[in-house]
Amino acid sequence: MKNLKPLFFLMLIGFLNSCSDLEEEPFSFLSPAQFYSTSDDAEAALTAAYGSLANSGIYGRSLWMLSDYSADQMFPKPVVGRELLTIFAYDATFDQIGAFWNESYQGINNANQVIAYVPDIIMNTTRKDQIIAEAKFLRALYYFNLVRNFGDVPLKLTPTQDLSEANSPKSSEQEIYDQIVTDLTEAEVVLTNGIASVKGRVTKGAASGLLAKVYLYKEDWNNASLKAEEVITSGVYELTESVVDLWNVDLEDENYNENIFAVEFSRNANLETQDYTSFFGPTGSAPIFSAAAWGSSFAYDSFYESYNDDDDRKGLMQTSFTNASGQVFNQENDPNLLDRVIINKFADPKAIGGRNENNFPILRYADVLLIYAEASAQASGGPTIASYNAINEVRNRASLENLTPGLGLQAFVDAVLQERSWELAFEADRWYDLTRTNTFLEVSNVTNSWFPNRPVQSRHEKFPIPENEVISNPNLEQNPPW
Amino acid sequence: MRKTLMILLFGFWITSTINAQNKQITGKVQDDSGPLPGVSIVVKGTTTGTTTDFDGNYEISVTGSNSVLVVSYIGYKTTEVQVGNRTNIDFLLQVDVDQLDEVVVVGYGSVKKSDLTGSVSSVSSKELTQTPISSLDQGLQGRAAGVQITQNSGAPGGATSIVIRGGNSLSTSNEPLYVVDGLPIAAGGSAQGSTGLLNGAGGSFNPLATLNPNDVESIEILKDASATSIYGARGANGVVLITTKKGREGRISINYNSYSGLQEVTKTLGLLKSSDYLELSNQVNPGQFDGLNIVETDWQDEIFRTAPIQNHQLSFSGGNDKSLYSFSVDYFDQEGIVINSDFERISTRLNLESKLSEVFKLGTNINYNYSVNNGTISGTTGETDQEGVVSSALSAPPILPAYDENGNTTFFGDFNPVLDLRSNPVALANVLNSNTSTRFLGNAYIEAKIFEGFTYRASFGVDMFHDRRDSYIGQSVPLGRNNSGIAGIGNVNQNSTIHESILNYQKNFGEAHNLSLTGVFSTQNFVGQSSLASGSQLTTDLLLNNELSLAAAQVIDSNKESWRLDSWTARANYILLDKYLFTFTGRADGSTRFGENNKWGFFPSAAFAWKIKNENFLLNNNTVSDLKLRLSYGITGNANIPLYRSLSRLSSGINYNFDNSVNIGVSPNAIANPDIKWERTAQLDIGLDIGLWNERVSITTDYYKKNTSDLLTSTIIPGSSGFSTVFGNFGEISNTGFELGISANVLNKGLSWRINGNFSINRNEVITIDGETDEVIPTGDGGVGAFANASILRVGEPVGSFFGYINDGIWQTTDDIANSHMPNAVPGDVRYLDFNGDGAFTAADRTIIGDPNPDFIFGINNTFNFKGVDFSFFFQGVQGNDLFFQRRMKLEDATSPSNQLDVVVNRWRPGNESDRYVRATGSGRLLQSSNFIEDGSFIRLKNITLGYSFNPDFSEWISSLRIYSSLNNIWTITNYSGFDPELNTTGVNNVTNFGVDRDPYPRAKSYLIGLQVSF
Helix, strand or coil, X not given: CHHHHHXXXXXXXXHHHCXXXXXXXXXXXXXXHHCCCCHHHHHHHHHHHHHHHHCCCCCCCHHHHHHHCCCXXXXXXXXXXXXXXXXXCCCCCCHHHHHHHHHHHHHHHHHHHHHHHHHHCCCCHHHHHHHHHHHHHHHHHHHHHHHHHHCCEECCCCCCCCHHHCCCCEECHHHHHHHHHHHHHHHHHHCCCCCCCCCCCCCHHHHHHXXXXXXHHHCCHHHHXXXXXXXXXXXXXXXXXXXXXXXXXXXXXXXXXCEEEEECCCCCCCCCCECCHHXXXXXXXXXXXXXXXXXXXXXXXXXXHHCCCCCHHHHHEECEEECCCCCEEECCCCHHHCCCEEECCCCCCCCECCEECCCEEEEEHHHHHHHHHHHHHHHHCCCCHHHHHHHHHHHHHCCCCCCCCCCCHHHHHHHHHHHHHHHCCCCCCHHHHHHHCCCHHHHHHCCCCCCCCCCCCHHHHCCCCCHHHHHHCCCCCCCCCX | CHHHHHHHHHHHHHCCCCXXXXXXXXXXXXXXXXXXXXXXXXXXXXXXXXXXXXXCEEXXXXXXXXXXXXXXXXXXXXXXXXXXXXXXXXXXXXXXXXXXXXXXXXXXXXXEHHHCCCCEEEEEHHXXXXXXXXXXXXXXXXXXXXXXXXXXCCCCCECEEEEECXXXXXXXXXXXXXXXXXXXXXXXXXXXXXXXXXXXXXXXXXXXXXXXXXXXXXXXXXXXXXXXXHHHHHCXXXXXXXXXXXXXXXXXXXXXXXXXXXXXXXXXCCECCHHHHHHHHHHHCCCXXXXXXXXXXXXXHHHECCEEEEEEEEEEEEECCCEEEEEEEEEEEEECCECCCEEEEEEEEEEEEEECCCCEEXXXXXXXXXXXXXXXXXXXXXXXXXXXXXXXXXXXXXXXXXXXXXXXXXXXXXXXXXXXXXXXXXXXXXXXXXXXXEEEEEEEEEEEXXXXXXXXXXXXXXXXXXXXXXXXXXCCCHHHHHCCCEEEEEEEEEEEEEEEEEEEEEEEECCCEEEXXXXXXXXXXXXXXXXXEEEEEECCCCCCCCCHHHEEEEEEEEEEEXXXXXXXXXXXXXXXXXXXXXXXXXXXXXXXXXXXXXXXXEEEEEEEEEEHHHCHHHHCCCCEEEEEEEEEEEEEEECCCCXXXXXXXXXXXXXXXXXXXXXXXXXXXXXXXXXXXXXXXXXXXXXXXXXXXXXXXXXXXXXXXXXXXXXXXXXXXXXXXXXXXXXXXXXXXXXXXXXXXXXXXXXXXXXXXXXXXXXXXXXXXXXXXXXXXXXXXXXXXXXXXXXXCCEEEECCCCCCEEEEECEEEECCCHHHHCCCCCCCCCCCCEEECCCCCCCCCCHHHCEEEECXXXXXXXXXXXXXXXXXXXXXXXXXXXXXXXXXXXXXXXXXXXXXXXXCEHHXXXXXXXXXCCCCCCCCCCCCCCCCEHHHEEEXXXXXXXXXXXXXXXXXXHCCCCCEEEEEEXXXXXXXXXXXXXXXXXXXXCCCCCCCCCCECCCCCCCEEEEEEEEEEEC
């Protein structure tokens, strides 16, 4: 047996190989235990909390689809199911609803990571507090969108660590709004005043302005008007002089004076981008509106016609276009343009393929002015001079005359709501104005040859909770009308 | 052949006397019907050997009267004769009816076929390489019962999906474990392409294609638990054991095998001609192409070609009593029938075994391959700007020319901006998309005979795989033009090392008891690294992807991963009275892939076989020459769990732009599941082996029932947690089936005629999905015009069932429409059935509209031999499966500017109220409906070969010479309207879109001539 010795060495080599345990060794991803320890980690975690805003489930696509395709300004090309929104034929399985829900909560979970773990990181405390405040603003924004679309929803304020924490019950709309107010109030005192020195960051003005809007939805007119006034009197913001310049994609960097907070997109490779701009260019129009022109979103004729001809904002739409070879296409000669008005508000003629530059506005100074006009009028039982000044500032910028003086409360509020529709068109805002004022059923009158029938019902005020959430979460029930 | 080897070795030991006198022996070898050419005659224990000539005559020199001649010929019993004083010895060979004594390779050893307790199919190299194949998985098609092989596309080097006894898995691989000369292949996979190159798996390249099929001696497919549980956590999908050719004792044998031929597309589709195209276009968008110079281009003609294929192999083998060697070098070159697609491979193999002493034996198997695959771009999403080469040839406007006056490909957008996103198919075919792979597969072993019957074998193996993908999408296609060129270099490096220690013990206890024991320890390590460097916005097309720093926008990506598998295995075979056979196997596998709560799995099996033939009542029965009953039950696993799935993971990817530059965000992307483990398959197998009339007919049948639980699937969890799914062991499916294999020597006098056939049935059912839902409705519709997924998972239904609306004709009048369930319809639109009868047309009206699982599959091979002439033909078929021709949704939606099938001239219009083809519309999107489900049954004449073996008398140095000609895929009976019914566009393991035709690469038929010479 002596000559077998070498064999035992061979066996030994084999066994030694297996002496280490069977732990999986990660190389290309991080585990939570390794992370949240430096200021860079804190910034990266915060970046992801912002990043969800740009996802296709939120401002990248689904959020504005859910609201704007339901409302009375814009309609989709009747393909791939988006028309279900316009004809109110969706149900809880509709993919855009699920995407919006999941990605909103993903954003909340990302923000919760920051709020839970960053306090223990040893770093510059000023920046640390700001990071946490930014995360609270973002959490509030995600919840504000959820509550506006669904009503009662689960309220998650801590990171989900394991499966046992996955089944959260609903909290009431009231509780959600209270938390939003708490988060924004806490953020507001920490965040810096002034236009963000780092473009894209949340500021004090954004927190106060969003708080004003939240109070408006709560019909807390006093606070809404107070917070809007704070933003107005801060002196930080002003309206961009020309509507055309405001929406000129090349001037985005100059427009932070009005764009208080927006989702940042870029056409450049490597940067986060959006393809919604490509929805607006009619087939064959590239590259006027975008290098990719899908002809997937158009304005109703009735909305286009509702503008005064003097209104500069009417120029953000057009009924014909001239293609690269000089051919003119209009509603008469192009069946693709029949009963369709082209929206050029978000055009990016320098787009690279479906990669577009246009930021998506979340809060504009014009919005704050209109919030102030409405809330101050409501709070005072009728419009004040300041209420008039606020709405007129917006009207004048669009080359419109001052609003008829001496309106009663209701007439004034109606005028503000109409102004909001014109000013904030296609900015994922109109549908929520209609639902908060309980006038959304009127969209059934807004039809055309593409959508002759829009059978909206009272249950469409809020969207159904996504089917997957209802199935997998035993602690949660579907919204009652659904 | 192994048998011959063993006899030769044995012969060496018993031959002790060597006589020094040389003498010449001559004689003739024949069987009942006449002389046998090419019979091997070897002087036992020496390297001296010869073969008989065309008339069966031989001449050999021996050293003395004690010399023993060993005469062997495939299909005949090997005969030995001591020379004695004779100088003329004739042999009458007996047909070897006792094929049961063939040795079959099983996991970690081999057994006599007659002693098998498990279900194992063997495929010989002769069958495997009957048709020209780029990859050995293709050669298995139709050869073994219970094995369904689908060539995903007709592209050279294209991937194949192999499913043994029905799919066990929903989310992980259904591919069997491949073991080459004892080395489990772990590596393989295509490198990433740059942005815009869809890695449509159906068109992707096949890692098995790096092995040279001509090197293979035999393939054994292990199917039941008795056979596969020795591979434990990797055995559930079945195991394919590949044994390569080894040297044999005797003088050097030099073989040259070669074939070459031509391939052509089997079928083209009928499309609208220019005039009909224009008529449709003017109906949709009047005047759209006014002013254009209209031509008539047949785009299929432009991209298809007659393509050559060739293979050359040179091999040397031989050996003596101490050492055996085999060396081969092979060159394979297949041009694709689509322009600019091809596959080229150079491979070498060296197998050596050397006896160091009576105790030690050393050996090595080394294989090195180099291959280059120029692939066509395949488009699987259905979006206009992402069509593949073939689908763009179907949709391209026939009115436009392929080339401009300078001979460059035209750009469609230059003719009309509406065509901006459409590729000129010829330009798209010329996009650079090439994979260059090398694989080194090496195994070294030492074997020691510790004492009689007890051996130890230590082996060390390595599988090194590298693939580089080069891509460049230039300005000639829209994607490249919009991005000013997209260039990429992707790399994959995978290394797997394995050590195995195998103990074998075999002993007979008296006449009645035979025991053999096997114990194995093995550990396998895998490290995989991949990277991609790509860029767009290049200043010039000229340098392709060779100077990436020209790219203004650059994207880089890298990934590294590893796993380890440690295993302890034991097997006991016990044979009682040569009648009752018992096999017990157990394997414990510990894997890094498993969650921390389930690091080790145990996989036992037990089998019993009863050789009824050896019972007294059958011993003397002349009709029944073999009868064996087999029973087995056992547990196996599927550990192809994607790596790191049990861990909670943070990843980058949710980034954000601050100050117009990207900031990297890090966030949770998966919730931990420490319970993740293997998928568990419990399989029962009952088999019967029957031999009749002296094994002229042999039949193998098996019934099996497999139940796979702990299926790895993603299950939905509440999205309010911040995660929408968790990956874990939730589902359960079952497969039940029946297999029949028959081989018969119909004639064996003079003219011999042999039939081999197999037939398999498998039924598959989803038992549970994730415990939460009863069905998973296919998702998709992500982009404009993108194809949705086609298959639903529903409890009680087969995996992969197609889901959609039921087509109920065409709306004819507005009166029909008013008050119907589709009030917004227009006459000429598709009428879908209100399936749930609620009066409204909604997503709830979708139902199961087809089943891609066949009722049965079969293969039949007929071989005839007469004198030197051989003739064979091979049919393969699939019956009763449905296919979903998704691409057709785009080819008959009567819209413009996509070209349409020629039948669209019959579209609905006032005065021609078709009930089949919709009216012309601008946006004509058709829904996934029963209209696109077609019967996928086919019978294919895969191969006809006619060969002639010459009498090698004319030359001193040629020992055999055969020429042949073969025709492949020349005849297919099918009702399928697409290119070919054998397809799987969306990928190798995709159970959610199996049998979906999105971007077909048509199959080639081929005409070959070949030459086989031995020296």
